[in-house]
Amino acid sequence: MNLKNFINGKWVEAESGLTREIINPANGEVIAIACESDASDACLAIKAAREAFDSGVWSNLPAIERAAFLFKIADKLEERMDELKVLETLDNGKPHREAEFDIGDAANCFRYYAGLVSKPHGYTYDVPDGAQAMTVREPIGVCGLITPWNYPLLMGVWKIAPALAAGNTIVYKPSEITPVTSVKLFEIIEEVGIPKGVANLVLGPGNTAGQEIAESHDVDKVSFTGGTVTGRKIMQAAAGNIKKISLELGGKSPNIVFADADLETAVDYALFGIFANSGQVCTAGSRLLLEESIHDHFIERLVERARMIRVGAGDNPATEMGPLVSEAHMNKVLNYIEIGKQEGATLVCGGKRITEAGLEKGYFVEPTIFVDTTPNMRIVQEEIFGPVLVVQKFKDEQEAIKLANNTVYGLGAGVFSNDGAKALRVIKKIRAGITWINTYHPTYNEAPWGGYKQSGIGRGLGTYGFEEFTEVKQININLQVEPVGWFEN
Template sequence: MLNLKLFINGKWSDSVNDEKRNIINPANNEVIAEASRASVEETKDAIEAARHAFDSGIWSDMPASERASYLFKIADKLEENASELSTLEMLNTGKPLREAEFDIGDAVNCFRYYGGLITKPNGQTYSVADPVQGLIVREPVGVCGLIAPWNFPLLTGAWKIAPALAAGNTIVFKPSELTPITTIKLFEILEEVGIPAGVANLVTGGGSTVGNELAESDKVDMVSFTGSTTVGRSIMKAASGNIKKIALELGGKSPNIVFADADFDTAVDYALYGIFMNAGQVCNSGSRLLIEESIHDKFVESLISKAKKIRVGRGDDPSTQMGALVGEDHMNTVLNYIQIGIDEGANLVFGGKRITSGGLDRGYFVEPTIFVDTTPDMKIVQEEIFGPVLVVQKFKNEAEAIKLANDTPYGLAAGVFSQDGAKALRVIKKIRAGITSINAYNLAYNEAPWGGYKQSGLGRGLGTFGLDEFSEVKQININLEVSPTNWFEG
C-alpha cells in the first residue's frame, strides 16, 4: 500500500499530527493508499516556503529558456512513466484504463506546450504624444495556491502547475483528498528533475483546512480552484482578505443541441460520449440534450438502443467503456438526483439504478441513465448532477433552442449539431458558454482557452490565456528626453 506524504520546501514528510486518510479504489472499495492530512501549520509552512522561494528570485528571475528546460524534462519523465501513472489513475478514480491513458498523454503535452510557449515573444510596445517609449511586460503573480478536483487528478494538476511554473510563480498545490496519488507521483518527478526547494510544494488534506488557508493567507497572491460552484463561492469570500487574484473553473449544466438536419449517427454518437465519458463526472458534460421535436422520438430510441450496449465495469477490464463513480457518497448523491427526477415527474426511460451484478457489488457503479419529458424548472435540468444522467429537452425551433440552452445558472460548454453551417454558428454565438463545438462535443485542447460564463467560473485556463492567468501586466514608460517638466515654475 502506498504511503503518500507532504512535500514542503523540497522535503517529504508525514503530517505532524499523524492523521491519515485511506485512499480507495472505487471499483471495489479496496484501500490502495493512505495519505497524510496536513494541519493548518503545515499549510502555512508550505506557503512560507513558496513565499521565500519567490522573493529570492531563484525561479522567477531564471531565464525563460531555463524554466522551459525543466518543463520539458517533466514532460519526458511523465511520458517515461505513463504506463504506471495510467494504472494508478485508473485504480484511484475508477475510470477505464483507456481514459486514464489519454489523460496522462494530455498532461505530457501540457507541460511541453507551456515549455515552448514561454520562450516565444510576448508583451507590447506603444507610442504616445510625449517623448516616451512605452513597454507592456508580463510578470509572475507570486505565490499561487492551486486546488485541483478529483475527476481528472493529474490532468487538471498539469493544467494548473505547468502554466503557473512557466510564468515564474512558486506554488502550493492541494490535490483532492479522494484522488491524490498521481499528483504526488508528479511531485516526485519535480524533485527528480531538480526544481529548486520551495518552488513547488504539495499539501494533502481537507478543503476546510488546507484549501481555506490557501484562500485566506495574505502571503498567497493567487488562488486557482477547479470544483463545484458552491465551494467556488467560499473561495471567493476567503480570498477577499488580501484581494488576491482568483481563477475559478466551476460547475456546468451544458446543453447539447441537435437539429433535425444534423448528421444523425454523428449526433447520437457525440450525445453518448458527451455525457457517459468518465461516467458523467466531467464539468463540461453535455448533460442536457436538446432535440428538435421532429426527430425527438427517433433520436431517443437510438440513444436507448446504444446506451444498453455500454459496457460498465472495472477500469482494468479491457472491455470496460464506463467505469465507477468516485466514491460511495458521490454515488448516493447521483442516485438521489435520479429519484428527484422521478419524483418531479420526468420520464425515466433507461437506467437509473446502482449496478451490483457481474462482480461489481463492492464498487460504486450507476447505470447510464436517460430522462425524457423534462421541464426547465426541474432540479435535474437546473442542477449539476455530475454523473451518468442525461436529461432530454424538446424544442420546436431555433429561438426556443437558444432560450432553453441559456436557461440555467451555468455557462461552461455547449454543442450544436446541424449541417446548416450558418444556423449552427448563429446558435453558438447566442449561447452564453465558454467552451463550444459544432458537430462535436467534449473536445479539449491545451492550445485553447478553458472556462465559462455566469456561475461556471472566472478567468480562463490553457492556451496563451492560461499563461496570462498566472501573470500580472505592468506598463513601463521610458522618458526619451530627460529634462525638468517645470510644472510648478511661475
C-alpha cells in the same frame, strides 16, 4: 503506498499525524494511506513558497532554463505512462484508455507551456512627449492551486504548468479523494531538480488546508476548479488580501440536435458527451435538446446504444464506462435519480446501482436517461456530475436558444446540424465559454478553457492560461532627460 506532503523539497507527514484511506472505487478496497493535512501544513508550504519566490531562485531564472525543466517533466510523464495510468485508474476508477489519454495530454500541456515561456509577452507603444511606453508580464508570486477529483493528474497539470512557466512558486492541493498521481507528479518534479520551495504539495481536505491557502495573505493568487458552492467560499476567503482568483466551476451544458443533423453522429456524441468519465466532467453534455420532429426516433436509438455500454472496472480492457469516484458521490447521483422520478420525469434507461457479480462492491451506476422533463426541474437545473442525461424538446431555433441559456451555468454547449450557418448562428447566441459544432468534448492545450455566468471567472489553457498567472506592468521611459518645468520656481 504511503502518500506524504512535499514541502520545501522534502517529503513529510502531516503535522497532526492524521491519515486518510484512499479507496479504489471499483471494489471499495484501500490502495493507499495519505497524510491528512490541515491549516498548519498549508502554512508551512506557503512559507516555503513565499521564501522561494522572494529569493528569485525560480522567477529570476532565464526563461529558457525554466522551459528546460518543464520539458523534462513532460518526458518523465511519458516514460512513466504505464505506471501512471494504472494508478490513475486505481485512484479514480476511469478506464485505462481514458487515463492514458489524460497522462499524454498532461505531458503535452507541459511541453506547450515550456514552448510558450520564451515567446514575447509584452508590447511597446509610440506615445507623445518624447517618451517610450511598454508593458511586460511578470509572475504574480505565490499561487495556491486547488483541483477536483475527476481528472486527478490532468487538472493539476493545467494549473501547475502555466504557473511554473510564468515564474511563480506554487502550493498545490489536489482532491483529498484522489491524490495518488499528484504525488507521483511531484516525485518527477523532485527528480528533475526544480529548486526547493518552488513547488509544494499539500494533501488534505478543502475546509482546512484549502481554506488556509485561500485565506493566507502570503498567497498572491488562488486558482480553483470545482463546485460553484465552494467557488463562492474561495472568493470570500480571497477577499482578505484581494488576491487574484481564477475559478472554473460547475456546468449544466446543453447539447442541441436539429432535425437536419447526421443522426448517427449526433447519437454517438450525445453518448460520449454525457457518459465519458462516467459523466464526471464539468462540461458534460448533461442536457440533450432535441428538435421535436426527431425526438422519438433519436431517443429510441440513444437508449438502444446506452444499454450496450460496457460498465466495469477500469483495468478491464473491455470497459467503456467505469465507476463513480466514491460511495458518497454515488449516493448523491442516485439521490438525484430519485428526485427526477419524483419530479415527474420519465426514466427510459438505467437509473440503478449496478450490483452484478464482480461489481457489487464498486460504485457503479447505470447509464441513465430521463425524458419528459421541464425547465424548472432540479435534474434539469442542477449539476448532477454523473451518468445522468436529461432530454428536452424544442420547436425552433429561438426556443432551443432560450432553453439552452436557461440555467445559472455557462460552461459548455454543442450544436449538431448540417446547416453550417444555422449552427454558427445558434452557437453565437449561447452564453457559454467552450462550444462545439458537430462534435462534443475535444479540447486543446492551445485554446482557452472557462465559462460564463456562475461557471467561473478567468480562463485556463492557451495563452490565456499563462496570462492568468502574470501581472502586467507598465513601464514609461523619458527619452528627453530634462526638467519638466511644471512649477515656475
